[in-house]
Amino acid sequence: MKLPEKSLALAVAISVMVLIMGAVGYLVIKGAESSRSDIPVLGEVPAFDFIDSSNRxxxxxxxxxxxxxxxxxxxxxxxxxxxxxxxxxxxYQLFKDEKRIRFVSISVDPEIDTPVILRDYASNFGVMDDRWIFLNGAIENVELLSEQGFHLAAEGLPSMHSTKFILVDDKGRIRGYYSGTDDSSIKILIRDIHQLYHQLQ
Structure with missing residues (x-):
């Protein structure tokens, strides 16, 4: 049976509205997923040049x-x-098989933390390769990197240094800050490391 012209137009209009609402809903959901999963770019690490525990x-x-x-x-x-x-x-142990994930610890007491001292410290934590680097630099350069590079407090060094872990991607961009002493924050860091690592593939 042929539908009246008005009924046909109404049916078409309803179908179009359903399609539009479905498309909008899909975009909203995808946008929400993206906002949850995207890790923001917070800045770039500025130029610095330090010495590691092997004098490199x-x-x-x-x-x-x-x-x-x-x-x-x-x-x-x-x-x-x-x-x-x-x-x-x-x-360091969790990501022991991932050569493209590195850990970098920068001393805020460079006069005491010579490369030899840093090497002994690294050994105490089971560091066997260059996936975890320990750095020594002039204190004024360390302060500059902390304050102006990473936007972290650097007054009253060495004791008043930041306790943040900073996540930096493969392009040298700062992607996040995490408490280095809080387990829940470390879990978020692990999640974000995995996400950035998968983007390298």
Missing amino acids: HFGNNELHGKINVIDFFFTSCRGPCPIMSANMAEL
Whole structure:
């Protein structure tokens, strides 16, 4: 039976509305998923040039091509540093098979933390390769990198250093800050490392 012209027009209009609503709903859901999964770009790591525990130069260019987790510490610290380094060691072991994930610890007490001291400290945490780098640089350059590069407090070093872990992607861009002493924050960091790593594939 042939539908009246008005009924046919109404049916077509309803069908079009359903299609539009479905498309809008799909876009909203995808947008929400994207907003939950996208890790923002918070800035770029500026130029720096320090020395590692093997007396080799290590700078911002060495961050490129790898996912990096960076922190500031000092070896004689009796405050948060042991917890931070223990958490970094767990990350180091967790990603032991991933050569494109690196951990970088920058000393805020460079006069004491010579390359030899840093090498001994690394050994105490089971570091066997260059996936975890320990750096020594002039204190004024460390302060500059912390404050102007990573936008973290650097007054009253060494004791008043930041306890943040900083996630830096393979292009040298800052992607996140996480508490280096809080387990729940470390879990979020692990999730974000996985996400950035999969984007390398």
